[in-house]
Amino acid sequence: MERDERAVARRNWHRYEYGRERGHREFCKIARVNEGMYLGGGLQWSEEDRQALLEAGKPCFEFNQILPKVNAALGYQIANRMDIAFKPRNGQATDDVAGTLSKVAMQVGDNVDLHWKETQVYADGLIQQRGYFEIKVDYEDSLLGEISVEALDPMDVIPDPDAKSYDPDSWSDVVVLRWMTYDEIEANYGEEARAKLEVEAPDEEDFGDDFDDEERNRFGDSTNIGVDRLGEMTVGDGCKRVRVVDRQYWRMERAECIVTDTGDIRPVEGMPEQRIADIIAAGGFRTKRRIRRVRWTVSTMNHILHDDWSPFNHFTIVPFFPFFRRGLTRGLVDNAVGPQQMLNKSLSQYLHTINTTANSGWITWAGTINNMRPDELEERGAESGLHIEMKAKTPQEQMPRKIQPNQIPQGLDRIVDRSAMLLEQATGINEAMMGQRGPETSGIAIQSRQFAAQQQLSVPLDNLARTRHLLAGRMLEIIQSFYDEPRILRITETDDRGRPITQSLPVNMPFEDGSGIFNNLTLGEYDVVVTEQPMQITFENSQFVQVMEMMEKGAPIPWPFVLRYSNLAHKQEMIDAMERQAQEKPDPLLEAKVMLLRAQTLTEASKKDKTASEAVNKAVEALYSAMQAAGVVAQNPAVAPLADEMLASAGFEDKNGAPVVDSYGATAEFAPAAGSVPTNTDPLTPANPAVGVTRGIRTPETDGAMQ
Template identity: 50%
Template sequence: MTMTSTTLTSIGDEAARENWDRYQYAKDRGHLDYLPHAARCEDMYMGGGRQWTPEARAQLAQERRPCYEFNEIKPSINAAIGYQIHNRMDIAFKPRGGDADLNRATILSKVAMQVVDMCNLHWHETQVFSDGVIQQRGYFDVRVSFDNNIQGDIVVSDLDPMDVIPDPDAKSYDPDKWGDVLITRWLTLDEIAQLYGPKASKTAKESNDAGRDFGDMDDEHERSKFASRDSMGHFDACLKKEDGLERYRIIDRQRFVYEPTRCIVWPATGDVRAEPDMAQDSIADALAQGAVRAKRMRRRVKWTVTTLTATLFDGYSPYEHFTVVPYFAYFRRGKTGGMVDDAMGPQEALNKAVSQYVHVVNTAANSGWIVEEGSLTNMTMDELERIGARTGLVVEYKKGSAAPRKIEPNQVPTGVDRIIDRADKALKDVTVPEAMRGQQGPETSGVAIQAKQFASQQQLAVPLDNLAYTRRLLAKRILKLIQTYYDSHRIFRITETDPLTGKQVESALEINKFDPASGGYLNDVTIGTYDVVVTEQPMQVTFQNSQFQQALEMRKAGISIPDQQVIRYSNLADKHDILASMQSNQPQQDPTVEARVRLLDAQARKADVQATDVQVKSQYSAIQTAQVIAQTPQTAVLADGLLRSAGAVDHDAAPIVPQPGQGTPAVELPHNTDPLTPASPARGVNEGIETLAADGLQS
């Protein structure tokens, strides 16, 4: 059975025919054009002789001309990939609705970061980002695996972009707006059994759909693998169906369908979940807590896996989204692009110009000879042709004959060197400028280099912004899987850094733990809706190096940063032991230091007392003055003039001293001056006795 057919009428079952027809349609609508271009971009990045096509290399070999390769694409792309490598994704959640709260959001964030670490997401993201900037497209695959945990573990992997066929009629970045997505691979029977079960493996074997392990038979480009197409010796082994060589073309299709679905609805919060996607105990708990069953129109994912003629699986997906999450370095309404696309032209021009330049230089060494027939005596014409460019060559010719004359070599065509410079500049303009790589002369300061690097990152703004969008899509799917499949009691070992000691502290985080006292679940992460917050943080080593350098610069500037803080930001292998030793072996303080501290404290208290004394004396003088003015209002004008002359400043409204009629009303002085009949009894009683009185008043 061959796989060259593009339409099937009577072969296989209905699901297999539908899957194969959809695969052919999607392949003919752009995937066949994408495959050779993606392979060409890969070759241009990898270099090592791959930048010249086999046809061009054969032509140059026939013309005995060199084909040199100056790979400027790889260092430029590596600079962009290096930025991604040194900045990892940090996932956090914030409560948005339902029973969500900040405590559950914090727990969800810790669980998500635990999942990310267990999946080695950073390395998978590097591969996906590399696929995007090199081959236009990169893809994550997010699903739940039950291989190592019967409760299920979230796993994230990367897919070969040449194996993934997005909906050819879609034009959105978000796969939720695609109609379907196909993943096509060549798998052995053992791999089919591992992925889809023993029954699927048996069905595939009975279909007799095995074929060669690269897509030649169905018009596709050679798939990515360690072997090369030139290794044709496996054909005989493939025909003998030896173990490990018989492979089956698998069409893995996920598509959206919209149909009535049994749902669980929480009236209090309005949350709705498809009942087939929930475990039986989760359904029972939801109903016990007041949720109700309802049937609603709902979009679900239909999953079909087939070979050419046999259906291996056809049912509903356990996930609400496609397992595929894309990354496109450049995206414009269904059109994708990478950083290598625009660099291929300048790179080819650079290779051709350099090869031409070297060819001209090589021909200058042995441009040829003009020799009179039969004039050579110490060699033949063939020998002169062969060794004519050798250093120290001696040519003897007959007397009377014309002397052999060397042909003048061709000059390097004008402008070839300018083409080389122009192509080299164009390569950096369309990929990553030199400033981002830090390639500056020794006369350039480090601050200036960093400023240029920051400015040059604007050229990566679009690929990095698309990466942030992909990270958000990925985080939302991880959140959905946590709330769906992490619905039983689990214990996570969380390792955090103690902010005081800097040591790694391990703690246990329990989720969905039943509390008999309340009848509910502690740290229930399955309820509530949350918004995703994805931030970017430098890798630990890079971040610590930056913090360490900043701490040193601040100490040089005179800022007192403790020694413990500087050591904490260092990369010493035993820095935690050093910190513990410094804290346990604190040196005794110098007694003179404590004495100086007490002296300064006493001086400060003495200054406070003196200031208070001056304030009290000033207030006393002011009171005495007020009494005089109250007794004799006419002195107010004189007092005001004296104060202004002394430079006094009124903190209220002018004048400084209240004038008659503006402040305290004047006191009527007694007019009776007869000592036998005083103005008041108290005045007479105290006459002649030294008592406290207003200093400025006269009796």
């Protein structure tokens, strides 16, 4: 058994060495250079170049332009946090449980400081080509287990050197290197594991000597440290740390599985019985078949610390690669190293040339200077106000002459400008994205240019969205698999007035009557929805601006909702005071607005009634005029052809067909004329209801008829 354990440990160690030699060692060198170029502070020059310049008496200045440009790219991620939500996919999934899962994911993100750790992983990718999350379940603070998310050092993670896919599910394995003390090994793997390492005898084979590896980042330096052949590092305080190889890999196994009603295959091992029963009740069934599972082996060079099937369906590692091309990774700094080095060297050479022109040297004749020796002139020759006393009777041609300095080479200043421009082109971060515009430029114009400049970051941001989706999917699986016991989570939300409130969220809680489980997170299939939401202060500002614009357009938004999106320090007290004031005494301004609106409504109704009345009046006038015309034709039939001709000439259209005015053959009997009745004999002003309405009642005869 011990021999088999040692063989497994050796295979694990050899796989680590295989990945290290197949590209990881070279990656660490590049990552170390890129990090130095980003941080600056003396790290942008190699030690060999620095020594060569010092020996030649030349300066080695740094003018770090990579740091602000990468920070501008980091600013976008910092200002936009990840918002994880879920939506139901199959019949067992519900909208209520999807909302609960979204709240649980939000609580997990707040608990593990996900936003800040994502910033670290995003920065690792931009600077060192690669960034890695590690998501798993931690039982250190809770017996029920809590999701843990960590940001790993990319120099400690060795992906499958033969893989070429972004998704770790396509990798054959992944190795994470860890330096752990004996106390940490005991805490994670038990007392027996510690005892085996403490009694381990030295081995003659040199598998742990990694002096040629790149140094890892830490708060201290690497002095007073020794590494022996077993990969044990002894620090000056006597504490030993052992190199631990943490490897996860795929392996086929015939295992008992459960097939859900949607066809998904899940291993039964580690699954709660209640969940198995619920899946079977929903239409699933149990079976045995060969499946691909994750094997998890943790070892030193000679001993196994852990070797068992992983409780997770995927690797715990989630990668982020800003630029990914079938296994080849790049960051923002890679292509900026050359322009930055050219900028440093050209500026250092430019300053060196200027310095040499200030003290270009002297030409003197021996024995002509009275107040200083030649070596003193060499040291003080460039001083301001230098006084040289010549000996008496020194000829003019033997006076000291200053050597004319060489002119600055043409084009050296243009190389400096070109280097700065190449840095912008290499990183895609220009002055517009960094907000470096003059005061004469409007804020809206700056924002438009910043939005256009963000298109240069489309590929890194798209890959960040892909990483977020992978991480959210792993989180959902862990929640449904490990958050299967009744528990109460504390979450913080905002009420209708924007006030933060803390409330309890029970999950997997059985009903008292035993009829079911409230917020059962283990059932159903859900889709992952990952969106971006601005940071709280920026989001509220944008909401406030939109609310004010809507109010200017006339939207009847109550003032408490407007105050909700403001940044006032005591907005809650203001909202409460406004509500109390509204209950005690109506707002006179609000009442005036209501009365004005009511008056406007009545005015509109009056306008409608007036329009209808006018239409009726016109119809009555037209009817009366028609009746008068008919009476004239009846009394004098001879005018019918003439009237028809006049109406047709005026463009009148008869709805009944031509002629417009029919001839009337009968002879009408005239009513007896009333005395002193006014008649209208003017053909230019025919009879009108204005006359008939007031007088026609008293004069039954036709007004337009000639007596």
